[in-house]
Amino acid sequence: MIAVPFLILVALIVIGMPIGFALIVASVATLYLLGLAPITFIPDVLDDSVQHFTLLAIPFFLLAAELLSAGGLIDRIFDLARALVGRLRGGMGAACVIATGIFAGVQGSSAADAAAIGKIGVSGMTKQGYRPGFAAALIAASGATAILIPPSIAMLIYASMVNVSVGRMFFAGIVPGILNVLAFLLYVVWRAEKLGWKRDDDPVYAGMAAKFNMAVRAFWVLMLPVFVLYGFYSGDLTATEISTACAIYSAVVALWVYRSIRFRDLWPVINQTARTTINIFTIIAGAVLLSKVLTFLNAPQLIFGFIEDYHLNSWQFLIAVSAVMFILGMFMEAVALNVMTTPILAPIAMKLGIDPVHYGIVLIFNIEIALITPPVGLNLFVLAGATKIPLGQIFREVLPFVIILILLLMLVILLPQISLWLPDRLLPAT
């Protein structure tokens, strides 16, 4: 029975139905076919699915990111990254990893991160002799770290569903996020040494003075993540309030500090944010509905029965969940994967004594992997669309990054302190 909604979902996706609608239709069809609940139950669920104050932080963080992107602030971040690591062998690739990491600290969407750095990064790398497929795969993978480094939209969605502190989630993402960026950086440098890729020898980015100048140019952008984390650390503001302040701050920086946009440029930015918001929330509404249907089909009980039958302990459970997520992630959109699985699996994780924040980080890591796993890896499509590099080439080159992420995921599963150390120090659970 539990396969029914998934079979319908796959069939609908194959005929080109948008993911959000496919989730709604698959849920309604399952309810109707199996006679699980009255039809009036559906509008209530759809209404409640998005009516959550914490979720309001998503459009506000998106607005902040759109304002910074429209203001051309990506160039400042990219220049800083080139000045910081460009002199390493494979410096341009390393700069792309650092730039996506910094931009991840400014906004919370991995697709936006990959798209923002995608064009300048890929053209810069290919000019220096990198294979186009590798250049695109590198940015797709490093862009995916945006959901691990705060502020993260995926973490906001998870926190709102499980009722954990958004601040604790954000702090928990910092160490794994930095490890993730370092792992990609080391891989690029190692590969560059092996294949003889050049250093970034542009004199504009050489020397301490260049590093300092680029840091000053990007100062106001770099203050944004500091501002977000301080907001949570102080405990005075909620996630939604912090995101509101971020949106206002970004508008002030773009309009008056850098003067990179004008008032008349604001309206297209707001409309683009509206479009992204509608898109994300349609998927959230559909995924919440499908997770309710799975609950009606006793999915949580079936999973818990499986755990009891095989006497799984907490880390074995997390590895089993990751294996299932890896397969689901090949075919499912990231937001849907998050919203659909969390209400079913998070309570089971808590029953096994796993900290919900630690489970959240494991989930986010899995979603990060899903974003770059063919055939349905959103970031791969974003890069293929932005750079016109054939998908097949990107698919081939992304495999090492998937392996690195799986190894990091195993490390995070086996050592919960990686995710819990910082939030336990700075924002202990009450």
Added chain:
Amino acid sequence: MDQGHDGGRAPAAVRWIARAEVALVGSILIVSLLITLYAIIARNLGHSTGDWTLKLPEVMLVWMTFLGMGALVTEHGHVAADMFLMRFSPRWQRIALTASATITAAVLALILVGAISILRQQIDIGATDEELFDIPTAIVLAGLPLGLGITILHLLVEIYAIWRPVKARP
């Protein structure tokens, strides 16, 4: 996966309406931002803002989601995994897209019936929302049925657009 597929191009008037709907959602977004900003400032000045500063932006989020859902149908802005569809012949692509839009419209119509019956119940019992200055609950809940209705209309236009002959450009 793509931001939409190459369905038909809707008539200019419908595309204009879709842009107006997105602009409306954008306006609601800014109003909810300003309400939250007001709540932060008022609280820091030691004033009590009342529950409406929490409840109203939440309701606005529901309105934004469902009012804008239809516009993205016309703009082909919803995320869809189109790599399977691209393997079909052009004729079968049209058939698949028509089936997709028809099924979606039918299911949304079914939900719309349920949403309207809930709305009528609220009107019949004269329910009001205490957190939102006692305005009728039916108004608060109207975002979903209104959005579903608009989306169904956009889907019907989309079906028309898929099959309408494309004029050759000079």
